[in-house]
Amino acid sequence: MNTRSEYDLLGNLHVPANALYGIQTLRAAENFKITGVPIAHFPELIKALAMVKAAAARTNQEFKLLDEDKADAIVFAxxxxxxxxxxxxxxxxxxxxxxxxxxxxxxxxxxANIALLKLGYQLGDYDHLHPNDHVNKSQSTNDAYPTAACLGIQFAADNFLPALHQLKLSLEAKGREFSHVLKMGRTQLQDAVPMTLGQEFEAFAVTLGEDIDRIKEACALLCEVNLGGTAIGTGINTPKGYSQKAIEKLATISKKPLVPASNLVEATSDMGAFVFFSGILKRLAIKLSKMSNDLRLLSSGPRTGFGEIMLPKMQPGSSIMPGKVNPVIPEAMNQTAYQVIASDLAITMAAEAGQLQLNAMEPMIIYNLLNSLKMLKEACNMLNERCIQGIEANESACLAHVENSIGIITALVPRIGYSNSSRIAKEALMTGATVKSLILKEQLLTEHELNELLKPENMIAPTNALA
Structure with a gap:
């Protein structure tokens, strides 16, 4: 392989001749072979890093720390x-x-190497434009990297939110489609009171809508950045006013309302905004997993379970049991959620591990946040397109569960009292008789009164029927 020789503090190393990266990148690639996931896996982070470097170059040019040709070449790159x-x-x-x-x-x-080619020089010819002296001028990893992370996470959230919004819309559509399907609600896996299948799906949509708003709020916290703080937040090696101007330029480039942190020393070591964002993703993951559990229960059977909804059949479910079809899409969402929840714990521990003026664990925090957003985006698209949109209601099963349930007795409590209702419920369970037949047998209500109270519209919402 053709190579070029580059030199750093530790000595010389042969870098692939056509590589745009250099010796420090190569050393890092040789040292860290942990996840097998390169930075290239997260284009949002690369885009954000480039924006930070472009804003820095223009600010350095404005302060006459970088000549126009070099600044232009860096911005081009x-x-x-x-x-x-x-x-x-x-x-x-x-x-x-x-x-x-x-x-x-x-x-x-x-x-630096893209810029060198733009200026007409060879790759690695850093005498003319240097990665540290020019591209990294007035910066440190400790302000450039977390600032890019704040931006990159927002870009990743921008890519994710449409998927979550489309999932919400599909659940709302199912809520309208199933608004007439009467079924039993359940608490603690026991019969509760009637509701509609539409109400169940509307509730799914509402809970996801809440977290769309929470993610937007968490993104707002990431708009406070520490660019210009350099090594520990004191701004060493920057001219006075650099931080404000660099962040203003970065805000223009990124189209995000970025502002300087009120205290750059605090902002350089504090991971609070990342922890908060992770907590929101965990909250969403819990909701998505709970919803997936519900879909699996409601579709269970198909003949020995709830069987109230039918999920789209996506693939054969067993290598030994013919005809079996598993709820593979909700199961995959469950597993995605578990990974996001685990990532939140990792982020929590990494944030706590910060020492004095810096948190050395930032790479793991950023990796887990970007990975969670990436996984959630794909999983929400999967759940929406391969499950929710194709769900069908088993209306006859839903109605049979209502008619055979003792849960409808709750609707009669205001008229016949709790004691009578408890006694009727117990007898219905022991004898297998229906609640309606026992009420009529004991003449606790007339058939007209009973039918009025048990009308679907009088059992699924507040009503005047009890007056």
Whole structure:
């Protein structure tokens, strides 16, 4: 393989001749082979890093710390990355030591080498444009990397939210479609009171809608960034006013309402916004998993379970039991949710592990947040397109459960009293007789009164029928 020689603090190393990355990236790739997932797996992070570097270059140019030709070449390189080019040169594993230095240097080296080609020089000819001296000017990993992370997570959320919104819309549509299907509600897996299948699906939609709003609120917290704080938040090696101007430029480039953190020292070490965002994703994962559990229960059987809904048949369910079809889509959503919940615990521990003026565990925090967003996006699309949209109601099974349930006795309590209702319910359970037949037998209500009270519309919402 053709190579070029590059030099750093530890000595010389041969880098692939056509690689846009350099020696520090190569060392990191050799050191960290943990997940097998390179930075290139998360284009949102690369795009965000490029935006940070472009904003820094223009700010350095404004302060006359970088000449126009170099600034233009850096911005040109950054725009290539923003446009999705050259991402394959981001080869460092997302889990790494060094608080993200390897990721930052991977970006610095790729940008420097693209810029060198733009200026007419050879790859690795850093005398003319250097990854540290020029691309990383007025920055540290400790402000550039978390600022890029805040942006990258917002970009990933922007990609995820439409999937969640479409899932919500599909659940709302099923709520309308099933609004006439009377069924039994259940608490603690026991018969409760009647409701409609539509109400059940409407509730799914509402709970997801709440978390769309919460994710947007969490993104707002990520708009407070520490760019310009450099090593520990004191702003060493930056001119006065650099932070404010760099963040203003970054806000313009990213189209996000970014503002400087009120205290850059605090912001450099604090992982609170990431922990909060992770908590919202965990909350959503719990809801999606609970909903998937419900779908599996409601579709169970098909002849020996609830059997109230029919999920789309996606694949044969058994290598030994002919005709068996499993609820594979909700099961996959469950597993996605469990992984997101586990990631939240990992983020919690990593945030707690910060020491003094820096948290060295940021790469793991950022990896888990981006990975959770990526998984949730794909899982929500899967659940929507391969499950929710094709669900059908088993109306006869739903109605039979209502008619055979003692749960309808609750609707009669205001008229015949709790004691009578308990006694009738017990007798119905012991004898197998229906609640309606026992009420009429004991003449506790007339048939007209009973039918009025047990009308579906009088059992699924507040009513005047009891007056």
């Amino acid at each position: 950054c725009q290539d990355l923003i446009n999705g080019q050259h991402h394959e040169h981001f080869i460092v594993d997302v889990i790494q030591g060094g608080a993200g230095t390897s990721t930052n240097m991977n970006a610095n080296e790729v940008i």
